[in-house]
Amino acid sequence: MKALSAVLLPAALLAIALLSLPTNARAGGLVECNNCVSPRDAALPSGAGLTVVMDFERARLTAFNVEYDREFRKWRALPTPVPNQIQMAFLRILDGTSAFAKERNHASPNAGGGTVVTLHPDNPGNSNGVNFPDSYKSSTTFDIVNSATMRTRLGQYLATELAGANTGSPTWNGIALSIQQAALNWSSMKGGGSITIIITWRDGSKTLYRITPENVGEAKYQNGESRDGTGNMVPDESIADPITAPSYAGEYYFGREGDLDRWARSAQMYGVPVQRGDSSRMSCSWDGRTVYCRQY
Incomplete structure (x- = not known):
C-alpha cells in the first residue's frame, strides 16, 4: 500500500502543478498560452510528440516536437514549422x-x-x-x-x-x-x-x-438561405417548416431559362403544390399550414 502511495503521490502533485498554470490550457497536442513569453516552455509539460502552442492574443501558432533527452535526463522541445x-x-x-x-x-x-x-x-x-x-x-x-x-x-x-x-x-x-x-x-x-x-x-x-x-x-x-440566379429564395426544408414557410409567400420572377422548372421541382419535393402555367412569373401564398404556388 505504501509503495502504491509513493507512485500515486508524484503523479497527483504533477497534475496539480499543471492545473495551477494560469495561462496554459492543454487539449491533446495543443497548448493555449496567450501573450506567451516562452512558447517552448509552454510546450514542455505536454509530453512526447507534436505540440502546437496557440497564442490567440498575438495571433501566433508555434509548433514543437517534444521528446525526452535520455543523455541529459530532461524534456526538450524542438521547433518545427506549422503548415502554411x-x-x-x-x-x-x-x-x-x-x-x-x-x-x-x-x-x-x-x-x-x-x-x-x-x-x-x-x-x-x-x-x-x-x-x-x-x-x-x-x-x-x-x-x-x-x-x-x-x-x-x-x-x-x-x-x-x-x-x-x-x-x-x-x-x-x-x-x-x-x-x-x-x-x-x-x-x-x-x-x-x-x-x-x-x-x-x-x-x-x-x-x-x-x-x-x-x-x-x-x-x-443553412436552410432558407439559398437563392437562384435572379435572387429568388430556393425551396428547401424551410418551405415545409411552419416557422419559416411564410417567408416564401410573395411574387417571383425567373430570369434564367429553366430556373422556374427547377424551383417547382424543389418545392414539390418538399410537399408544396405548384400550379403550372406558361409565364416566367409565379405567386406563392401561405394559408397558415402550407405554401401554395401558382405560375401565371
Missing part, C-alpha cells in the same frame, strides 16, 4: 473578431457573426486560399438543395479545406481541426465563433454553409 494552410486558417478565424469583420458582416446580415468566406468555382488565382472541389464546379444551388449526399459531402470538404486539414499528414490534419475548434471557441467570446461560407455558383445562384465549434468536421448547409 493551418496558419492561414488560424488567422482567418481571428480576423473574424476584428472591427473590419463586423463591418463586413453588417453588409451581409445573413452571414451572422464571425468569419465570412466567399467562394466561386472559378476563384481566380485561388485568391482566398481555399481550393474549390473540381467535382462541384458545374453545380448550382438547386443541385445542392435536391441532394442530401451532395450537401453533406460538400460540407465535409469545406470544413477540411477551411481548417487546413489537407496537409497529407494524418497527425497535422487532426491537429488542424482541433486548432479550428479552439480558435472558434475563443473567438466566440470576442463576437465571432463561426465561419460562414457564401458560395456563388457559375449561374449566379448562391448557397450558404456554416462551421461552428460544435461540429468543425462538417460545414452545415
